[in-house]
Amino acid sequence: MAQKQAVSPAHRPRPLSPHLQIYRWPVTMGTSILHRITGVGLSLGAFLIAWWLIAAAAGPDAYGTFLILADHWVGRFVLLGFTLSLVYHLLNGIRHLFWDVGAGFRVRTANATGRLVYGLTILVTLAIWLAGYWVKGDLG
């Protein structure tokens, strides 16, 4: 016992203070700041949903303008960002709700669910866009 105590501290790598240039971002740090960034983005996206509804209420001409702009590559780029943000914020929000009831707090679990959210965000967004193109008739 005494021998073990004398040996193990020397062999265990000592914790190093974070060096800002090389410090690796933990998964949870990335998911946290992305949650905030997508949240701010979605708040701006609320204007798009409002514009969509107001254009629909205003009549076929205003709605036609909306469709032309949404169909432009800039419009599609914005809508792709909106979809990614919404799916990410939804999935990571569910992760947050689990934390709020005290589940999934272990570091390994939190890292695994964070990676899961990243992966699912890409997959679900892809699925939504493929479904969208299919509905539009572009996929035949």
Added chain:
Amino acid sequence: MADLAKSSSPLARAQGAGGAGHGGEHWWAQRVSALALVPLVIWLLVSLVAMVGAPHAQVIAFIAEPYNAVLMVLLIAAALYHSQLGIQVVIEDYIHKESSKWMLLLLNRFLTIGVGAAAIFAVLRIAL
């Protein structure tokens, strides 16, 4: 909110406030609106995908459907409330100059309520 307030810590309950003197209600409101938004956002995504490139008449017919109109109004209210709470925290975290902070907090509220009122009015105008 009275029932939810019971979930705060015993000390907070005794003092009638959290460490900052407020904040418990904000935290809860953010969670409750988040919970409501989970099914509403899934419904929105499914609905929007089904209407990609759809002509005006089809979109109008969809929104005019009573349960769609009700869900849309609920979504607008919950989403903008949730957004207002979130943006408030972002402003409080990063803006420390009192005058700028209060201006932005007011702008946040006014814009949120303004956009919400306009969007809900649009839904009602189509549905009614």
